Amino acid sequence: MWKTMVNDRMRAQKGERTKEVKEVMRACYHSTRNASLRCTAKQAILNGLASDGGLYVFEHLKAQKLDLIELMEMDYCQTAQWVLSALLPDYDGCEIHDCVKRAYGDQFTNAAITPLVKSGKDRILELFHGPTGAFKDIALQLLPQLMSTALAAQKDQNIMILTATSGDTGKAALCGFQDVDHIAITVFYPDQGVSAIQRLQMVTQSGRNLAVSGIHGNFDDAQSEVKKLFHDAALKQELMSQGITLSSANSINIGRLIPQIVYYLDAYRQMVAQGEITLGEKIDFCVPTGNFGNVLAGYYAKQMGLPIRRLIVACNANHVLHDFISTGVYDRNRPFHKTISPSMDILISSNLERLLYDVSGGDCGRVQHWMHDLQVKGRFCVDQQTLQVIQETFVSAFISDRSCASIMKAKYEQDAYVMDPHTACGYGAMKQLADDAYPCVLLATASPYKFCHSVYAALFGDLAVDEFTLTERLERQTQTQAPQSLKTLKECALLHEDVIERQDMRAYVKTQARRLFQ
Ligand SMILES: *Cc1c(COP(=O)(O)O)cnc(C)c1O
Numbered sequence: 246m247w248k249t250m251v252n253d254r255m256r257a258q259k260g261e262r263t264k265e266v267k268e269v270m271r272a273c274y275h276s277t278r279n280a281s282l283r284c285t286a287k288q289a290i291l292n293g294l295a296s297d298g299g300l301y302v303f304e305h306l307k308a309q310k311l312d313l314i315e316l317m318e319m320d321y322c323q324t325a326q327w328v329l330s331a332l333l334p335d336y337d338g339c340e341i342h343d344c345v346k347r348a349y350g351d352q353f354t355n356a357a358i359t360p361l362v363k364s365g366k367d368r369i370l371e372l373f374h375g376p377t378g379a380f381k382d383i384a385l386q387l388l389p390q391l392m393s394t395a396l397a398a399q400k401d402q403n404i405m406i407l408t409a410t411s412g413d414t415g416k417a418a419l420c421g422f423q424d425v426d427h428i429a430i431t432v433f434y435p436d437q438g439v440s441a442i443q444r445l446q447m448v449t450q451s452g453r454n455l456a457v458s459g460i461h462g463n464f465d466d467a468q469s470e471v472k473k474l475f476h477d478a479a480l481k482q483e484l485m486s487q488g489i490t491l492s493s494a495n496s497i498n499i500g501r502l503i504p505q506i507v508y509y510l511d512a513y514r515q516m517v518a519q520g521e522i523t524l525g526e527k528i529d530f531c532v533p534t535g536n537f538g539n540v541l542a543g544y545y546a547k548q549m550g551l552p553i554r555r556l557i558v559a560c561n562a563n564h565v566l567h568d569f570i571s572t573g574v575y576d577r578n579r580p581f582h583k584t585i586s587p588s589m590d591i592l593i594s595s596n597l598e599r600l601l602y603d604v605s606g607g608d609c610g611r612v613q614h615w616m617h618d619l620q621v622k623g624r625f626c627v628d629q630q631t632l633q634v635i636q637e638t639f640v641s642a643f644i645s646d647r648s649c650a651s652i653m654k655a656k657y658e659q660d661a662y663v664m665d666p667h668t669a670c671g672y673g674a675m676k677q678l679a680d681d682a683y684p685c686v687l688l689a690t691a692s693p694y695k696f697c698h699s700v701y702a703a704l705f706g707d708l709a710v711d712e713f714t715l716t717e718r719l720e721r722q723t724q725t726q727a728p729q730s731l732k733t734l735k736e737c738a739l740l741h742e743d744v745i746e747r748q749d750m751r752a753y754v755k756t757q758a759r760r761l762f763q
Contacts, residue, residue, distance in 0.1 A: 271335045274301045274499065277602040278613040286333040287395035290388075290500035291404065293493030294475050299612070300598050301499045303332055311550040313524055316514050321358040322349055324514070325387075325507045331549070332503050336394065344390035348504075352376045352386060354728065359383065359508040361515035361686065365660040367672075368521060370512045371689045373665075377446060378692035378728050379588070380539065381417035384496075384504040389421045389428065391500045392492070396427055403489045403762050406430040407474060407754065409467035411535060411588045412439035413691060415457070416446040418494040423452035429761035430494065431456045431754055433467045436744045439587055441712050442695050442731060449737035456757040457741035460750065463581055465592050468495070470750050480751060489758055496538025497595050505542035506549070512686050513551055522684055529685040531557035531675040533667040534566060535589040537596035539688065544600065544638060554683050556639050559674035561586045564643035566594055571641065573632035575615075576624040585646050585699040586666040588691070593619070601627070604634040642674035649673065650703035657704050663723050665693040665700060694719065694727040 274289040276282040276299030284292065289301040309331040319327065325345045330338060349358055355374040362369050375382025396402060406428060408418050415432040422430045434447060436459030447457050460467050474480060475491055484491065496502055509530065516522045530553060532540040540556055547553040560567045562582040569575040577592040584590055598616060605611045618625035627635075644652070652669045656662050664672060668689040679685040693700045697715045701708060705722060708715060713735045716727050745753055 273304045273334060275304065276300070276609070277302055277598050278609050278616065280607070280609050285335045286499075287335050287398070290333075290391050290498065291395050291399070291490070291492055293491070293495075293498045294472070298472070298476060298616070299609075300497050300595070300602075302599055302602055303499070306332070306545060306548050309549050311510065313550075313552075316510055317517060317524065319514070321507070321511050322346065324510050325349065325504065328507050328510065329503065332506075333391070336391070340394050344387060344394060347390050348387035353382075357515075359511060361512055361519065363519070363521075364656075364662040367660070367662075367675075367687060368516065368684065369662075369668075369687045369689050370508065370515075372508060373689060373692040375417070376420050376730055377413070377416045378695050378731060379413035379417060380505075380688070380690045381413045382420070383508060384501045385414070385417040385421040385494065387421075387504040388494060388498065388500045389425050392428060393425055401488055402427065403487075404428045404492050405484065405489050405754070405758050405761070406492055406494045407471050408432045408494045409464065409471040410434045410439075410447075411464040411590060412443040413588045413695075414495060415439075416443065416450065419447060419450040419452070419455055419457065422454065422494070423450070424454060429454040429456075429757070431458075431757050433458055433460050433471065433750060435459070435463045435467055436461055438463050438583060438590065440696050440698065442697065442734065443587070445712070445734045445737075445739075446695075446731075448739050448741045449734055451740060454761050456753075456761065457743070458750075458753060459744035460747050461744065462747045463583075464590060465577075465581065466747050467750075468591075468593065468595070470747055471495075474751060474754060477751065480755070483755065484758055487758065487762065489762060495595070496536050496541075502538055502542055502545070502596070502599075505539060506546045509543050509546035509553070510551055516684065516686065525552055527552045527554040527683060529553070529555045529557060529679060529683050531559060531671045531679070531685055531687045533586070533589060533671040533688065533690050534558045534560060535591040535594065537566065537594040537600070539690070540639075541596045541599055544603075547638065548603075553638075557671075557674050557678050557685070558639055558641035559671040560641060560643040561589045561649070561670050562643065562645055563590050563592055564641075565592050566597070567641040567643045569597070570635060570639050573627045573629070573635075574624065575619065575626070577619070578623045584666075585649060585696065586670050588667055589670065600635070601631075604631055640678050642677045644670040644673040650699070653700060653703040657723065661723070663693045663700065663704070663719075663725050664689065665691040665696050666703075667691050668693075692728055692731070693725075694731050697727075
């Protein structure tokens with residue numbers, strides 16, 4: 246009798262302890278600036294940004310080893326299932342399965358989700374077959390699912406997503422979060438900094454839980470102000486009293502970044518399946534880069550064992566990242582250029598912080614120091630050794646608007662392939678830096694029809710007609726098809742015509758929070 250009691254107690258204690266240990270194990274995300282600021286994957290996704298201003302990183306990334314032979318047997322959704330299960334340990338298999346299934350259904354117009362196409366000698370991974378025509382869809386169809394799932398465990402909590410967009414994130418986020426329960430979204434875009442189609446996509450978005458406003462300023466202004474709002478204690482307090490917390494759909498949210506790892510793996514699988522490489526052979530990827538989210542996902546794929554040699558960071562005239570990768574000095578004190586690749590018009594690349602954390606060997610103190618310098622002086626400088634580690638994987642180049650246009654034209658004339666200006670920056674960088682010994686995959690980040698003015702002008706010369714006439718002309722002359730979702734914009738009502746000053750964003754958020762959660 247006594248013995249059984251003791252045994253029972255021991256078993257109970259052991260059970261409890263295992264549960265506790267599991268919880269600790271699961272709190273496997275922490276801030277880039279403070280390793281003791283820990284939380285679970287679900288919390289990291291709900292929070293968006295760590296409370297000290299750092300970004301969440303996963304502690305066991307390198308321990309998740311990819312099995313290439315298994316990869317070859319997986320389709321896109323199965324690969325997504327594997328990546329998410331590895332990196333989001335507190336989501337169970339069923340939850341992940343449901344999220345993935347909902348995210349990658351027939352809202353994608355290509356069954357492969359991210360098809361690898363061969364055009365002439367080039368291999369191009371097309372990431373723009375989602376509902377809004379940019380690669381952001383791949384993460385932003387999934388993030389709302391992950392967020393809702395995490396939210397389900399938290400009774401009576403509402404979330405307001407604040408998003409600054411350089412053009413593509415805004416629409417993709419609006420589309421992904423449309424009418425999701427307990428979540429509302431406010432998007433700020435630079436009024437003069439997005440293409441006509443990008444603007445139309447956002448201002449015509451319907452849904453009962455969303456607000457959209459232009460701001461007078463550029464993307465960096467919008468992003469800095471949004472980051473400030475995340476740390477505005479009084480605002481947080483006030484929203485909290487209404488049961489609302491703030492979160493982010495920008496790639497500072499780890500839930501935005503992780504889904505992007507998947508297509509690197511799937512691209513590699515397609516390269517092998519198409520006979521371009523043999524299993525295990527190393528390849529390069531070339532990535533049109535702005536906020537450093539996309540290319541960082543490639544770096545994470547490499548950390549998990551995908552045979553990647555180099556990652557080519559392609560920039561436009563705002564080549565702050567190119568200068569950093571070449572010299573180790575990051576300096577945002579420079580003129581901001583408006584280019585024909587607006588989604589890359591960025592001088593503060595937020596996700597670089599995650600790379601710095603990693604290449605410094607997880608030294609939060611040093612990351613904190615660099616980020617402090619960036620905030621105060623607008624510049625920081627890494628040591629030679631850190632730079633060397635970065636340069637082992639990353640190389641970079643930048644492309645001016647003029648070369649970008651001639652690249653689009655040359656590629657079209659050579660292979661009848663129509664690229665958008667961002668992809669064309671990537672193409673130019675790839676041609677400068679790729680070497681024949683290693684196959685390179687170019688990531689095509691947007692549909693050319695999102696930027697039909699610049700594309701048409703590059704291919705056939707300037708034409709002063711409206712976006713829709715131009716779209717039809719471009720279709721006819723290139724024998725390609727615009728995404729249906731862009732063509733139907735013509736019939737959509739303009740629903741959100743606010744344009745505000747940067748200093749009014751705070752008040753705007755308060756008003757919208759009250760309106761959207763009433
Ligand atoms: C967002 C975007 C980029 C830049 O991606 P990051 O993850 O911010 O580096 C490049 N091209 C297009 C078309 C985009 O929308």
